[in-house]
Amino acid sequence: MNRSIERHRNILDFALSSLLRRKGKNVSLWVMYTLVVFLIAAIVFYTHALKREAALILQGAPDIVVQKMVAGRHDLVPVGYVEKIAAIRGVTAVRPRLWGYYYDAVTGANFTLMASDDLPPGTADIGNGIARTMRIAEGDFIPIRAVPGATTLFQVRKVLPYASELASSDLILLSEGDLRALFDFPRGFATDLALTVGNPAERATIAAKIAAQFPDSRPILNSEILRTYDSIFDWRGGMMVVMLGVAVFSFVIFAWDKATGLSAEERKEIGILKSVGWETGDVLLLKFWEGAVVSLAAFLCGVILAYVQVFFFSASLFEPALKGWAVLYPRFKLVPDVDPYLLAVLFFLTVVPYTVATIIPSWRAATVDPDAAMRS
Amino acid sequence: MIALHDVTKSFNIGKPNPFTAVRSVGLTIAAARLTVLKGPSGSGKTTLLTLIGCMARPTSGRIVLSGDGIAGFPGGEEMRELDITSLPERFLAGIRRATFGFIFQHFNLVRGITVLENVMLPAYPTGERHGEVRKRAVELLSLFNVERHAHSRVDLLSGGETQRVAIARALINRPSVIVADEPTAHLDTDLSREFMEIVGSFKREGKTVLIASHDPLVCESSRVDTVVEMRDGRILRSGSAP
Numbered sequence: 001m002n003r004s005i006e007r008h009r010n011i012l013d014f015a016l017s018s019l020l021r022r023k024g025k026n027v028s029l030w031v032m033y034t035l036v037v038f039l040i041a042a043i044v045f046y047t048h049a050l051k052r053e054a055a056l057i058l059q060g061a062p063d064i065v066v067q068k069m070v071a072g073r074h075d076l077v078p079v080g081y082v083e084k085i086a087a088i089r090g091v092t093a094v095r096p097r098l099w100g101y102y103y104d105a106v107t108g109a110n111f112t113l114m115a116s117d118d119l120p121p122g123t124a125d126i127g128n129g130i131a132r133t134m135r136i137a138e139g140d141f142i143p144i145r146a147v148p149g150a151t152t153l154f155q156v157r158k159v160l161p162y163a164s165e166l167a168s169s170d171l172i173l174l175s176e177g178d179l180r181a182l183f184d185f186p187r188g189f190a191t192d193l194a195l196t197v198g199n200p201a202e203r204a205t206i207a208a209k210i211a212a213q214f215p216d217s218r219p220i221l222n223s224e225i226l227r228t229y230d231s232i233f234d235w236r237g238g239m240m241v242v243m244l245g246v247a248v249f250s251f252v253i254f255a256w257d258k259a260t261g262l263s264a265e266e267r268k269e270i271g272i273l274k275s276v277g278w279e280t281g282d283v284l285l286l287k288f289w290e291g292a293v294v295s296l297a298a299f300l301c302g303v304i305l306a307y308v309q310v311f312f313f314s315a316s317l318f319e320p321a322l323k324g325w326a327v328l329y330p331r332f333k334l335v336p337d338v339d340p341y342l343l344a345v346l347f348f349l350t351v352v353p354y355t356v357a358t359i360i361p362s363w364r365a366a367t368v369d370p371d372a373a374m375r376s
Numbered sequence: 377m378i379a380l381h382d383v384t385k386s387f388n389i390g391k392p393n394p395f396t397a398v399r400s401v402g403l404t405i406a407a408a409r410l411t412v413l414k415g416p417s418g419s420g421k422t423t424l425l426t427l428i429g430c431m432a433r434p435t436s437g438r439i440v441l442s443g444d445g446i447a448g449f450p451g452g453e454e455m456r457e458l459d460i461t462s463l464p465e466r467f468l469a470g471i472r473r474a475t476f477g478f479i480f481q482h483f484n485l486v487r488g489i490t491v492l493e494n495v496m497l498p499a500y501p502t503g504e505r506h507g508e509v510r511k512r513a514v515e516l517l518s519l520f521n522v523e524r525h526a527h528s529r530v531d532l533l534s535g536g537e538t539q540r541v542a543i544a545r546a547l548i549n550r551p552s553v554i555v556a557d558e559p560t561a562h563l564d565t566d567l568s569r570e571f572m573e574i575v576g577s578f579k580r581e582g583k584t585v586l587i588a589s590h591d592p593l594v595c596e597s598s599r600v601d602t603v604v605e606m607r608d609g610r611i612l613r614s615g616s617a618p
Contacts, residue, residue: 279470
């Protein structure tokens, strides 16, 4: 047992000094490898954390949202629907919501305006993104152009908390009266209806009943919204696939290069080792350790760098491309959350192929008779 | 003792350019003696050394080790003789490591690592404690007066120093047989004489020494016990050194 450990120790020792004597080549390999692992790990961490963030926000979202459609176009819902829908078995509460999108010509950004019950007329709560873009603080006035063309000023009561920025970056909360006046919403109508359903298993049935009772309505389930979030943030999103594709492709080229080539000097060294009594297994162990040291070091560095980049610097490298807002980039710190399964997949997709790729050409060279070294 | 029975080694069998390097060689190499394989280039000396040193297998014939030569091999203490011809590769590697110490024509040291590491290299797979191997390597380097270069890279040594390091490496696993292929081919007269003195000391320690050379300084040395003359893969004559 001790001899086996010593053998590993001795061969690992030689593997390290072997790596050091080809410093230039191995450092460039390590840098390249770390970069590939960093890119893949950062994308994986980022999408996972973002999805988690989105799911947390959706926990407070209504179970079903009911919209009214006119020939496929979203229209205002008559508040009269509330009572009839509330009468459907299983529906716990129905709340009419007033909101709308607003294009701000000055900043070139789209804001979401929403009615809030606890705001006095003439005041507004605004999201962090809007405060940043328009350089507005609490107590300042925010100008909003109303339907007839006149600009109305609202005093900012508070800037919405930093923690909810993913959902509230572009949000402006106003009193119901102000919102109706701005959008010229008639009394007795709402933008949509937010439903609370006690039993999650009944949501689909209730949605079907609403659709049957109100043919002009479109019930949207919470799970459908979640799916939409998923497809936006998930790695199936186009940008992710391209970035992941590039990273994986460069890794494949890199591993292939390793797998197909052993320099003449490396071949000669393998011959020398065999001629002085190393077995094929010893040579493979040496090459395994060489590959494992480079790939493990690169894996650890890549993963740590990705972790720091995503969770301490809020993924500043990917922010413009991946968060999906054109003007109002939300700023928030993602909560560190790493899925061990994804980490294991990443490990097996990077460390294992590379280590195997380093062993194969050495195995080919190590299985020939060592007398070639004697003749060299 | 090493006994060769009707040993033949052919290369490129079944290809358009087959050739036979060693033809029906029968030879006995006595233990604790210095034997020289003498002959011109292409006479089959190096091929015969590789066959005896378990670096290649003969195409036909048998090679048998006996006596101290197999004592270092796992289980060798209980054996009287060992036919190495049909052993699997991992056993051959074990014999190369435990029984033979090789000194190559071009020394074949691993470039880029230190002198000390080069000397320790054959002992790494044995699983011996690193500290013990290191201590023995330093002792060998001081024996050959190159311990001051222990931490230098081998590429920076002179020819004579490189050869002494190669000899130290050959001795690290305490082999009973030393095999040297054209060891003086790249040495001047003084260094060649120094090499023969070192070889003489091996003999005094009871080691079997086998050298392939056509250098008169080696073949005509008073330390040589037996000279085996080879040409075209065959033994022309074998007898005591003059």
